[in-house]
Amino acid sequence: MLAITNLVTQFASIKALDSISFQAKPGLITTVIGANGAGKSTLLRTISGLERPSSGSITWFDEELTHKSVEAIVRSGISQVPEGHAVISQLSVAENIELGGLFRKRIARGDLTIATKEVYELFPILFERRNEPAGSLSGGERQMLAISRALVSRPKLLLLDEPSLGLAPLIAAQIISIINELCRSTGLTVLLVEQNANTALAVADHGILLALGKVVADLPAKEMAADSSLRAAYLGY
Amino acid sequence: MTPFLTAFFSGTAQGAIYALVSLGLVLVWRSAGVVNFAQMGQAMFTTYIASQLIQNNYSYWSAFLIALISGAALGALVDLGLMRPLTSRKNSQLLNSQSMRTTIPVIASLGILGVLKALAGIFWAGEERGFPSPVAPNAIKIGDTSLAITGFDLFVIGTVFLTLVLTTIFFTKTGMGLAMRASALNPEVTRLSGIKVGSVRTLGWAISGIASSLAGLLVTPRTNLSPNTLDLLLIIGFTAAVVGGLSSLAGSVLGGFILGYVISFVNVYSAPENVFIAILAFLLLALFLRPQGILGSKEVRSV
Ligand SMILES: Nc1ncnc2c1ncn2[C@@H]1O[C@H](COP(=O)(O)OP(=O)(O)O)[C@@H](O)[C@H]1O
Ligand SMILES: [Mg+2]
Numbered sequence: 136m137l138a139i140t141n142l143v144t145q146f147a148s149i150k151a152l153d154s155i156s157f158q159a160k161p162g163l164i165t166t167v168i169g170a171n172g173a174g175k176s177t178l179l180r181t182i183s184g185l186e187r188p189s190s191g192s193i194t195w196f197d198e199e200l201t202h203k204s205v206e207a208i209v210r211s212g213i214s215q216v217p218e219g220h221a222v223i224s225q226l227s228v229a230e231n232i233e234l235g236g237l238f239r240k241r242i243a244r245g246d247l248t249i250a251t252k253e254v255y256e257l258f259p260i261l262f263e264r265r266n267e268p269a270g271s272l273s274g275g276e277r278q279m280l281a282i283s284r285a286l287v288s289r290p291k292l293l294l295l296d297e298p299s300l301g302l303a304p305l306i307a308a309q310i311i312s313i314i315n316e317l318c319r320s321t322g323l324t325v326l327l328v329e330q331n332a333n334t335a336l337a338v339a340d341h342g343i344l345l346a347l348g349k350v351v352a353d354l355p356a357k358e359m360a361a362d363s364s365l366r367a368a369y370l371g372y
Numbered sequence: 373m374t375p376f377l378t379a380f381f382s383g384t385a386q387g388a389i390y391a392l393v394s395l396g397l398v399l400v401w402r403s404a405g406v407v408n409f410a411q412m413g414q415a416m417f418t419t420y421i422a423s424q425l426i427q428n429n430y431s432y433w434s435a436f437l438i439a440l441i442s443g444a445a446l447g448a449l450v451d452l453g454l455m456r457p458l459t460s461r462k463n464s465q466l467l468n469s470q471s472m473r474t475t476i477p478v479i480a481s482l483g484i485l486g487v488l489k490a491l492a493g494i495f496w497a498g499e500e501r502g503f504p505s506p507v508a509p510n511a512i513k514i515g516d517t518s519l520a521i522t523g524f525d526l527f528v529i530g531t532v533f534l535t536l537v538l539t540t541i542f543f544t545k546t547g548m549g550l551a552m553r554a555s556a557l558n559p560e561v562t563r564l565s566g567i568k569v570g571s572v573r574t575l576g577w578a579i580s581g582i583a584s585s586l587a588g589l590l591v592t593p594r595t596n597l598s599p600n601t602l603d604l605l606l607i608i609g610f611t612a613a614v615v616g617g618l619s620s621l622a623g624s625v626l627g628g629f630i631l632g633y634v635i636s637f638v639n640v641y642s643a644p645e646n647v648f649i650a651i652l653a654f655l656l657l658a659l660f661l662r663p664q665g666i667l668g669s670k671e672v673r674s675v
Pocket of ligand 1: 146149151169170171172173174175176177178
């Protein structure tokens, strides 16, 4: 279980996360929704160690993550697909995927080969284009590549920052449904950040609504989806 | 021998050295994203170490090897002692703009250059001395005509090609090489892939330190060794790196040879005092015609 307790992350005087607490249950999809600037990316970046919290704690089962380095957090099984289809465009598709598994090349070479084969089966288009630079991919393909890079590390917790952002609705739906299937078939724990509440709540088990760095609702996804007053107040539609 | 062949052979020999300097610059650029102006200072310092060892009756080759190891250590030290603390999280106030993040390490590298020159002054009184070559510097002869190229030149050219081949294999065929390219291109995504970007960078500085040290050992048999003799080499090597495309190892070596020919042909057909103008003109022309470098890729330059 991922447990966030009284977490504060600030940039100069702005508290991007203002003492937030919630939990994400293992094997389920928890979605964090909120308007632009609510603090969603800051939350994921703090969990991954890219931003340092000024107080509060982050634990994954019995493991305290709060002061670990970014690399150590990844090595404990927590991978992030950052905002904006983050792939390295000058490297080839295959190299981007290889990068994700590089840190365990020596300890688990056999499994790495299997994991690589699995992501190519999940996204056959990436296999077709494996020798092309990642920069030549379409937005949707880049997102698939970013997800693949994270998956070959065999994460137990996958953090996704707005995977549907900027994608055509059909592609976005396809990506969200692949994430859903992954979670259901492998027991992967997912923390899915989305601005698009409908898409996210449709697949999630649980919803966290963030507004200006605070948790304003923490509900089962079905209830959150049904509560139109919450949406009207915080998401503006 | 015709002036043309003289210029060609001497250009090849000089170009090999420029190629090595350029390669060292590109190695740090590709692994740490820093233009290292201290590089020839590192080369000068490690060559003094070799020279000192030879004076103390070490064999040439053991001094050569120790100089290369010192080069690696000095490169790693520059990163661990200065670059890493400077760019650490504690300085995030200072480093909050991209221009500061790229400028500060460059200024720091100029500082290191100054420090290394001062240290050479303290330890070796800044004296100019000769440095031996491992291969007799006799001109190679075909029949009765002696070519404007020596056995030592061939040794230099061979060493440069070997270095290029080894570094290229390292960068393109090994996991560590991939980690190094990724670290320079996108440190955040690389860290999010579980790679210790800091250590990878230090290794890049160390490898570049070896290349620089090698350049010092190979050029000083011609130029002699003093704290300032290698300064010109940095300018030429830097031009070669830019001409070749800062991102490409092979391009940087090609750039080095091209500069060798430009300089040598200007020397033979024009006058030595025009060399600098020729280098500048060539740099401008190259930037104008192929801003991404001869073998550089477009994306890298635009990032
Ligand atoms: N590196 C930063 N420096 C300063 N302020 C930041 C930084 N990153 C985010 N913020 C601020 O923190 C708040 C939350 O941002 P963010 O987490 O990106 O929101 P979201 O992902 O929900 O759109 C915003 O007010 C934003 O301006
Ligand atoms: Mg965001």
